[in-house]
Amino acid sequence: MLSSLSSFCVLWIVFRIILTIILNLPALCIDIMEDLPFKEACKEHDFLREALSDGYYQDEYEGVGHIGRLRRFLRDIRTELVCEKDSSSLVLLETLDMSLEHRDSLDAEFLTLEDYIPYRKMNFDYEFVCQLLRWAMKIPMRFSPEEELLVSRYEHSIGIIVGLTNDYFSWEMECNQPTDRLRNAVAILMKEHSIPEPEAKVILKHYIMIEEKRAVELKHQLDCNTEDFEQATRYLTALELFAAGYNFWCSTCPRYHRIQKE
């Protein structure tokens, strides 16, 4: 009985995560805008945000081209979330809008990996990803202060792992792309330590592995109090699965592992 119940729970979590990934498609699609010049990308983000605003009903660009399709997708998401008349859905909508506002909005040059990490998490829409998971799992958008402290440390750790793992595996593609801003931890480490690319990749991999160990230790702290923090523990497990799935995708996807034709 216990094992069929736990199998059901696992299936339920997987289903919710699949749903989450589907809903997170805009973030993946917006990745393509990193190819645009900085000022143009900022304009495109504002253009997309219009689809989430109150007054947005008619759209002559609806469904036209990549941006038009994304605008329609965002407007549909907004309509559905507003119809739910649920405070968590409105929080999620606000976070999505904020994510679009701040994503790729800094025209700065990062000199150290530590300076770059907060930007990397923001550029990954990571706050939105976390809120989306909480919303999809129907757990609080904010836990008690005690739980939130532990949870936010784990979120931060997973954010570093997924952001930097993406940089690690996407480097070969990104270093050859024509762009006015190369945002990748490999380039930053090369500059920070005046080292060649292979050495920077080794350092980056080591940095990610240390962070993975930290995440395991943090999760263990919460696992020791499973009964007190049942929902938070489930959320951490979902974050762990998200990181595992995303890292697997980064390490195997054709986007990063074959010669780009466009």
Ligand SMILES: [Mg+2]
């Ligand atoms: Mg990348």
